[in-house]
Amino acid sequence: MPKTSRRARCEAVADALDFPRPFDLDVLCDRIAAESGRPLRLVALDGAPDGELPSGVWVATSTTDVIFYEPATSAVHRLQIILHELAHLLLGHGEPDAERPAYTTRLLGEAGSGALAEDDELDLDQLRDVFGVFGVFGRTSYRDDEERDAELLATILSDRALDRALSSHPIGAAWRGAQHWLYLRWLRPLWADLTTAVPAVVLHEELRRGEPRMRLHRRVVEIRDAILALQPYVCAERRVQAEAVGAGQRVVADACWVEAARRAKLAGCAPVDVVARRGGANSATQVADGGLEGLDAEVRWLRRLDAARRGEVVRRFVEGSRR
Structure with missing residues (x-):
């Protein structure tokens, strides 16, 4: 099966990424932050899930990139959620004038209540853009091109992370x-x-x-x-x-x-x-x-x-x- 243009674009971004071997999410985040020149923070969602809040959200302020993710799921799934948000960042998605979703205030309140270091100030007025992930509560979908691109790139990156593990695994590839x-x-x-x-x-x-x-x-x-x-x-x-x-x-x-x-x-x-x-x-x-x-x-x-x-x-x- 020939590659789609979407697949080819996402693989090109993955190929250009300084992907850690063996895979380490913290190292990957550090490298992305160094490349962008902006601090990058991962923050676990807190409180009860609701119909307004996706399982993962990227919030870009004027100074910092913050990725919120659902902690109450498996490690494989959690990694996919985080990589999806990183994919939005890597693909350069976002419109500065995009309307802020209603859950933005709640997220920034969580970030300001101790989830981030004290010197990280997330002012709502600084908010530049927010991306919801997955349609976890049936409220978003992959009909949007940017969401499909981000999820496909996250899938490619997850597979490459697994491929690093396979190279040293005692069981053969076949x-x-x-x-x-x-x-x-x-x-x-x-x-x-x-x-x-x-x-x-x-x-x-x-x-x-x-x-x-x-x-x-x-x-x-x-x-x-x-x-x-x-x-x-x-x-x-x-x-x-x-x-x-x-x-x-x-x-x-x-x-x-x-x-x-x-x-x-x-x-x-x-x-x-x-x-x-x-x-x-x-x-x-x-x-x-x-x-x-x-x-x-x-x-x-x-x-x-x-x-x-x-x-x-x-x-x-x-x-x-x-x-």
């Missing part, structure tokens, strides 16, 4: 490729169900057949995006009930609320609640470190989630939601 095709088949039912409910998370960019790792990475990212987008469709009380039904089995508890939220979204229900961000290993919102092992762990967890989602416990829980 065996890995076959494994990734198997993983893609495993995740297709879950991906299809979740992206039917949240279609805005799908990046409609054709990837070549010889890129199974990149295809797998996209599938994992889109599943994770959909899970974040579905969180407001289950109220806090039902989340507590899901915990009780799971009886200590995190995967069952998460499968309960994810499936209930998916069906609520498909039924046309409005978001019903805000929920606290959740951490902890082995949950639908956070698991594993980055790298190849992280991608493998993602697949294994999401496959378990899908199996639990189709089980009797989840079926009874969802039917209880309708009564």
Whole structure:
């Protein structure tokens, strides 16, 4: 399959980047900041997620670039969110006179409340531009060219980060490729169900057949995006009930609320609640470190989630939601 002009442009930007080997996000951010001559800060989002706030936002003031990101997700997904924002910066996106989204004030309030060093002053009047990421709550999409470019470049950079890990991995590339095709088949039912409910998370960019790792990475990212987008469709009380039904089995508890939220979204229900961000290993919102092992762990967890989602416990829980 020939490269699209979009793919060629994004690969040219990736090729020109001083990409750290082995990959290190902090080093990459330092190099980008040195090249731009502007400080670059990463700030984890705080408080409860809501329908106004994407999973990642780039705020450019007159002096500083600040990237806000969703912390309550897996390392692989978190990296994609941050790289998407860095991609906007690398691609030179932004209009100085663009209208500020409503969540700007909240973000700058968080940044000013201790998330940044004391000498970092983020004055709302200095704000030059803000970019929302992913359509995590179904409020943005990749129909916008700049968003598609940023997400594609982030995908290319994520794949190159994984490629650095693969070069020193004891398992051969051919065996890995076959494994990734198997993983893609495993995740297709879950991906299809979740992206039917949240279609805005799908990046409609054709990837070549010889890129199974990149295809797998996209599938994992889109599943994770959909899970974040579905969180407001289950109220806090039902989340507590899901915990009780799971009886200590995190995967069952998460499968309960994810499936209930998916069906609520498909039924046309409005978001019903805000929920606290959740951490902890082995949950639908956070698991594993980055790298190849992280991608493998993602697949294994999401496959378990899908199996639990189709089980009797989840079926009874969802039917209880309708009564």
